[in-house]
Amino acid sequence: MGSNNGSSICLDLSIGTLQFSNSCMKQHNKINKLPLIHGSTKMEEQEIYSSQIEAEMLDEMNRVVAENRRLSKMLAAISERHRALRAQVLEMINSTSSSSSTKPAPKRRNCDGSLGYPQSVNASYKVNCAKEEVRETRPRISRMYIRSDGLVVRDGYHWRKYGQKVIRDNPYPRAYFRCSFAPVCPVKKKVQRCTEDHSVLVVTYEGEHNHVQPLPGDSLNCLR
DNA sequence: CGAGTTTGACCAGCGC
């Protein structure tokens, strides 16, 4: 979870071009090897038809090659931007962690301030979570998006509800759960409905279980 | 009767 630190994006963008050109060439050879029988109108028709197909295939192939080239350029540009942003974020983390060594870190609202789809996660959240990875002292926080009608999340663990709160800008309340193995297990979770899509539950897990899953059969229909 | 849930009160951080 969140451990995908790979800076290089590797995508195979050769969308069947080789295969396509090979089959095209085979067909081309086949057509060329056809015995020529002069005066045969049927053969002429076939030849015209074949050449039409050939021309269409070549057109298609050129189009796909051009598309492939365009996508490769786009990917290169995106990779370059990703690398630059990553470097920037790391620089920010280093500067803030060195400067905040004198200041005590705030006790609350570290990673839970914003709630929304993964695409709309803001920059400060990303920076905070990156900080989370850098210093291993704070409990691990992970967020999941689950499509569910009720507030029940089948994640294989037993939870005890210890609070519910109406949160600003959300008509649905947020529920607070502790692992039923507490205080031995320190894991907590928060469950609330997504403001954008009310059929989606936003589940935030805090910490890691130090015991086996009591209900391993329960699968998590996660949307990530 | 014990375990789990509900819900109002309380506490602490943060912005103004």
Place this chain on the structure above:
DNA sequence: GCGCTGGTCAAACTCG
């Protein structure tokens, strides 16, 4: 300092 807000506590309540 004050009000707002999110997180937690704990008494009351429910359910098997």
